[in-house]
Amino acid sequence: MKQVIKEAMGDCSTIGDFRFLLRCQECGRTWHSSPVRFSKAGTRPETEGMRAVFRTLYERERAAAREKAAAEASEIFSQCPVCGKLVCDHCFLICEDLDLCTACAEALQVRGDVVAGEASSPREFPAESAGRISTEGDGMT
Amino acid sequence: MLRLSRRLSKTDSSAGNRSIGGSLALYWLCMVLAMLAAALLLLSVTGVLSRTARQFGETAALQQSNTAALFTAQMDALAAQGIELSETVGGELERFLAHRGLSFDALNDDPALIAELESLMIPTLETAMAGSTCSGVYFCLDATANTTLPESKTSRMGVYLRYSSLCSAHPSGTTAYFRGAVDAARENGLQLHNRWNLELDTSLVPGYRQVMAWEGERLSGGCLWTGRVPLLDTWESVTLLCVPVRDGNGTVRGVCGMELSELYFGLSHSTVPSSYGSFLMLLAPMNGDTLLLDKAMLGSTEGTDLSASGEMRIRSGRDYDTFIWNDTTYLGKYQIIPGRLADGYPLAAVTLIPESGYRHRAQTARIGWILGSLGFLAGMLVLAAALSRRFATPITQGLAAARSQAQDWQPTGIREIDELTAYFHSRLRESPPEAALPRQVESLVSELIDRAKGLTGTERVILRYYAEGYAVKDISGLLFISVGTVKGHNSHIYSKLGVDSYDSLKAYLDVLRRCERLEELLQGGGK
Numbered sequence: 001m002k003q004v005i006k007e008a009m010g011d012c013s014t015i016g017d018f019r020f021l022l023r024c025q026e027c028g029r030t031w032h033s034s035p036v037r038f039s040k041a042g043t044r045p046e047t048e049g050m051r052a053v054f055r056t057l058y059e060r061e062r063a064a065a066r067e068k069a070a071a072e073a074s075e076i077f078s079q080c081p082v083c084g085k086l087v088c089d090h091c092f093l094i095c096e097d098l099d100l101c102t103a104c105a106e107a108l109q110v111r112g113d114v115v116a117g118e119a120s121s122p123r124e125f126p127a128e129s130a131g132r133i134s135t136e137g138d139g140m141t
Numbered sequence: 142m143l144r145l146s147r148r149l150s151k152t153d154s155s156a157g158n159r160s161i162g163g164s165l166a167l168y169w170l171c172m173v174l175a176m177l178a179a180a181l182l183l184l185s186v187t188g189v190l191s192r193t194a195r196q197f198g199e200t201a202a203l204q205q206s207n208t209a210a211l212f213t214a215q216m217d218a219l220a221a222q223g224i225e226l227s228e229t230v231g232g233e234l235e236r237f238l239a240h241r242g243l244s245f246d247a248l249n250d251d252p253a254l255i256a257e258l259e260s261l262m263i264p265t266l267e268t269a270m271a272g273s274t275c276s277g278v279y280f281c282l283d284a285t286a287n288t289t290l291p292e293s294k295t296s297r298m299g300v301y302l303r304y305s306s307l308c309s310a311h312p313s314g315t316t317a318y319f320r321g322a323v324d325a326a327r328e329n330g331l332q333l334h335n336r337w338n339l340e341l342d343t344s345l346v347p348g349y350r351q352v353m354a355w356e357g358e359r360l361s362g363g364c365l366w367t368g369r370v371p372l373l374d375t376w377e378s379v380t381l382l383c384v385p386v387r388d389g390n391g392t393v394r395g396v397c398g399m400e401l402s403e404l405y406f407g408l409s410h411s412t413v414p415s416s417y418g419s420f421l422m423l424l425a426p427m428n429g430d431t432l433l434l435d436k437a438m439l440g441s442t443e444g445t446d447l448s449a450s451g452e453m454r455i456r457s458g459r460d461y462d463t464f465i466w467n468d469t470t471y472l473g474k475y476q477i478i479p480g481r482l483a484d485g486y487p488l489a490a491v492t493l494i495p496e497s498g499y500r501h502r503a504q505t506a507r508i509g510w511i512l513g514s515l516g517f518l519a520g521m522l523v524l525a526a527a528l529s530r531r532f533a534t535p536i537t538q539g540l541a542a543a544r545s546q547a548q549d550w551q552p553t554g555i556r557e558i559d560e561l562t563a564y565f566h567s568r569l570r571e572s573p574p575e576a577a578l579p580r581q582v583e584s585l586v587s588e589l590i591d592r593a594k595g596l597t598g599t600e601r602v603i604l605r606y607y608a609e610g611y612a613v614k615d616i617s618g619l620l621f622i623s624v625g626t627v628k629g630h631n632s633h634i635y636s637k638l639g640v641d642s643y644d645s646l647k648a649y650l651d652v653l654r655r656c657e658r659l660e661e662l663l664q665g666g667g668k
Contacts (some may be wrong), residue, residue: 001618074614078622089625094633096597099622115626 004079006070008086016041018065022073026091026101031076033069080104089116161557164532171525178518185510193503197417197472198460201492204413205474208422209490213478216366219275223384223398224360226269230280230397233262235389245394248284248298255286255298256322263329266302267316274409277303277379277400279320280386281341283353295344300325303334303400336374345373348383348483352396355385367483368426368436369403369449378403380438383483401438403449410440418498419444420473426486427477430455433486434466445495470496586656589649593662595637603630605663608650
């Protein structure tokens with residue numbers, strides 16, 4: 001699951017922060033991971049050698065931030081067993097026999113409870129407090 | 142019930158079988174005997190049990206008393222025969238001189254008269270020699286055939302007869318004419334000794350002057366024994382008994398007596414075999430704690446390197462005495478016996494064996510004890526092991542029978558075990574076939590299984606994952622659903638099963654696993 005999310009995640013990192021996004025393939029809303037600060041942010045490399053070192057460090061920390069972001073995303077994203085889309089908890093239903101995305105549930109005429117629905121999910125998902133889901137259509141970088 | 146009663150009756154009938162108490166008593170008896178054998182072994186190794194020293198001391202003391210009695214009897218007999226010879230010689234001398242009207246001094250420088258007198262004496266000497274346990278007999282008178290010779294002061298007339306070719310303890314063989322006039326020998330048909338001489342050299346007889354100077358009433362008071370002295374011109378050594386010869390006036394005119402040669406003494410006192418080796422017998426002058434072997438008479442020394450030379454030191458011990466001669470150790474006993482020696486030393490009768498024989502015997506005895514104890518110990522241990530095995534095997538069989546619920550168990554032969562097994566089986570028959578859970582737990586489990594019938598397929602899958610120990614995040618990854626979805630299912634599972642938290646759910650799953658009814662729950666209430 002984590003591998004699927006990592007492959008689907010977009011990278012919107014800057015020179016000072018690492019950040020990733022994932023778009024719900026059903027509703028189009030975009031989820032942003034919690035930003036992770038680059039350890040050498042604000043430091044200017046003075047030599048070419050230092051620059052090379054910084055570059056290597058940046059790549060390593062970005063890979064680690066991606067892992068962390070994927071773990072965060074797995075808190076709120078599910079893969080529909082029918083269509084294979086990665087959908088957020090707002091678009092995924094807990095059904096009687098098989099959990100489905102809203103589109104597939106509608107197509108198959110199966111009823112279920114939305115995972116992120118008020119009634120069926122009385123507790124707040126920790127991932128939502130960590131990151132955020134916006135309705136803005138961010139482009140994938 | 143019929144089978145039970147038959148089994149119990151079988152147990153009752155086996156009341157005559159052995160019991161645990163009896164078997165244990167037998168086992169412990171074996172162990173006690175084994176410990177006794179171990180103690181015996183320890184005592185054997187230390188040599189306490191063999192008591193060889195004490196036994197040897199007793200044997201040596203017995204042999205020593207025999208030796209002392211033998212020597213004393215022989216010396217007393219020879220002394221009595223010597224006195225008798227002295228009186229006969231004195232009487233013959235008196236008659237010889239009286240018949241011719243001569244004085245004793247007339248014998249000097251008259252070889253013909255001396256030869257006549259000696260010829261007269263020879264039958265008397267032969268009779269004395271045949272009747273005594275000695276190797277020779279002699280007499281000499283204080284007169285010489287030629288007073289002008291330089292050695293006339295020590296050369297004295299007389300006759301000395303000896304056995305030649307001695308070959309047994311009983312004195313026998315050819316009588317040789319060792320000292321005396323040739324005419325006298327010829328007249329009596331005696332063969333001259335190959336070392337014959339006319340007269341006796343009194344300087345070689347240590348007690349001669351003492352005897353000649355003796356003044357007393359009873360001849361027994363004048364008897365003396367010489368130490369062992371070499372016989373002139375021969376390879377032999379002898380011990381001589383010296384008895385004064387008196388004339389009618391009571392004046393000592395000479396000496397007579399018997400000879401004990403070294404060869405004759407050795408033949409007549411052979412070794413005495415014993416379990417410690419052969420006992421040797423010695424007759425030796427004693428100076429303090431030293432035996433003077435130079436002057437001693439030795440019995441047979443066959444099998445040893447002991448010879449009549451040097452000195453032998455005595456070290457007294459509790460059970461026996463130790464004799465050290467030329468770095469060789471002998472063990473035995475000694476005893477002072479009556480008898481006067483010319484040089485004044487007391488005479489000791491000694492019985493001894495080489496130490497090696499005693500050591501060999503002691504070692505053999507110790508090895509015998511050790512082997513015996515070891516054998517006994519091994520036997521007891523084997524017996525104990527066999528008893529233990531014979532005792533333990535029925536117990537293990539009985540325990541196996543007690544554990545198994547088979548009805549056709551065989552009696553072990555031990556009363557207590559059979560009774561216990563029969564009791565267990567009777568209890569098993571009385572108790573329900575399956576162990577029942579407590580009533581509250583049973584109702585709780587049943588209720589939970591009933592409620593699980595309402596779970597959906599996905600919820601049942603998640604519940605199985607929980608039962609297998611997976612966490613929420615693991616299940617999220619396994620099912621490709623978000624953690625939120627899993628938690629959504631959790632809330633449904635909780636409400637359907639009537640559980641209020643994840644910890645409670647885990648506790649219930651654990652209870653069901655212990656009751657072996659978890660699978661029933663996970664399969665939705667059906668078996």
